[in-house]
Amino acid sequence: MFIYFCSIVIVNTSSLFYFPVVGRTFLFVMFISIASSIFFDRYQVKHEKIEKDLAIQTQNILKEKEYIYKRISVDEKERKMRHDVRNNLDIVYGYLKDKKYEKAEDLVKELLGVVEERDALIHTGNVSIDSVIDDKLSLAKEKNIIYEENAKNMYYGDIEINELALLIGLALDNAIEACEKVEENRYIYFEARNKKDYLVIHITNSIIPHTKPRFYKTSKLVDKMNHGFGVEEIKDIVKRYDGDIQYDTKEDRVILRIILKTKKD
Template sequence: MESLLCSFLCFGLYSYDLWTMGNLARGPVKDLVTALLGLLLLTASPLLGIPALGWVLVTLLLLAYTFFYDQELFPLQWKQTILPGLVLTILTALGQAATGLRPHGLFPLRLSTLPFPWTVSLTLALCLTLQCQLAWKRGQLSPFAGAAWGALYLVLGVLPHFRPLPALCLSLGFGLFSVLEYTLRHYQTGYERSTRDFQSSVLTHQYEEIKTIYLNMRGWRHDYHNHIQVLKAHMAMGQLDALAGYLDALEQDLSQVDTYVKSGNLMVDAVLNSKLSLARQKDIALDCAAELPEQLSVSDVDLCVILGNLLDNAVEACEKIPPEGRFLRVYCAVVKHQLYLSVQNSAKEELDFDERNYISKKRGNHGLGMKRVKVLVDQYQGFLNLQNQPGIFAAEVLLPLTAPQSPCAHP
């Protein structure tokens, strides 16, 4: 009976893996019918003396469930679905051969299951398989973690064959799986939530900056007719000095709504123009060159986060030094099918430990900036180079583009 309960536990873990790995259109009726069929198959196969047959049928059942109800493409899901069932079938068949369990049909009617220590080892092998599979799906699997988990589950899985402690080993193994899965899942959920909140705050900040520039432009255009009337009045009265002063004032006003950059890419233009307009208001000398295609394989949201954070950090660093020493240089281009972003800015001559080692002193969402840039660059399998020297800070980003883009030469 203990072995049969272990089989039911394995079925529950197997089902949990499918629901977590895929995107199943779940419903109480479908779930209940699938669960009852699975438990029935696992109960019937030992009555025939063929426990491995039960896992073959259960694997086919869950494979069919995935085919009909998983909203993700079946060619991308079937390998993940079949792997736990394959592990269970092979290990159960090996257990049958090792213990000498033979098929006997319905007569005599008796429940022929693997010895309890074997089913404990089988359950722990499944836990290890699912642990690695779920961690791989979330991008949390590393060689060290896989080796450590394997060693722990191996000890717990082998121990019941030499010591009369199968129930204790099963409890410890299942507890280990539950704790690790809970920790990794909630870590992933928290990371995704903080990332969404951070992206939302960045986009909101960008929107407000762009909205301010647009409203300034709209207001200037609205006053255009009035400005013309004033200029005509000064000319009619021969007030050339007043006319010159008025033109100077208009030129200064217009410079606040001027478009600094026209790279060819709308998102890059929006980010650069909003950030550079704020930098100019802070008396930062600007030098910007950007030439990009209209479409890039990098998503607009990711591009906004990467470029926006690099520029935010640059402006913040410039504010810490006297106005006469502030400068910001920006270069954006496509070089050999890679998006190249370069941001250089003035910095303090004397750097403390945190500044030399790129450790942020900021807290909250704003402090996630450079970390998020690093995560996105890694996501695109790109390259991030940071150089922090007395008097200057330089950041370079290279992102491979999936489709050929028009390359631009360095100036």
């Protein structure tokens, strides 16, 4: 408004210019340039957001595809094991009868390994979210980070699954990044539970003792399209679901608490 009224005064005051037409033309061009710059900047920000969202959706689809292939492979192993359960029990019994305890133990471990492999792939029961968690779990293992969780039987209600998967993925990225800086006792604990009409998520991770992490963005991700996209995007998603986000820093750990409303008003 200030710029508008100033421009009206300047344009209608001929004495301000030795050549009024030139002066007014200059002002017109200047304001058009400013307006164009503002419009272009907003367009660019919006375009980058759309481009980033599409890239993330594509990445999530690829992760889901990879995860489904892993599930299919493990399920086939489990079906074969169940089909051959009688034969396997007969073999174990034969080993025990012949006092070949080590061979019996090895076969039992092999059979249990199939079940454990299947259970390790199921985190919440939702493919989109489980594929993201499985991807972050693999990254955590590479960096010697102990990961534990308690997230089964989550109720999502009206929460968009892809947005929830993105939120969890970004939060775990931040937790992994913080753990990387810790020399010993690297760990992440992920918990999700329902409380009345809300989904409550807790992510606890180790930090360098007596430090204060900055919670404004992910600062150092291998995935370039998520660079600087962390906490702000989490806050946006939380806001869309009338929720709340809090960071509680202890001596050697930080606890992220996210609350999302599962039912729209």
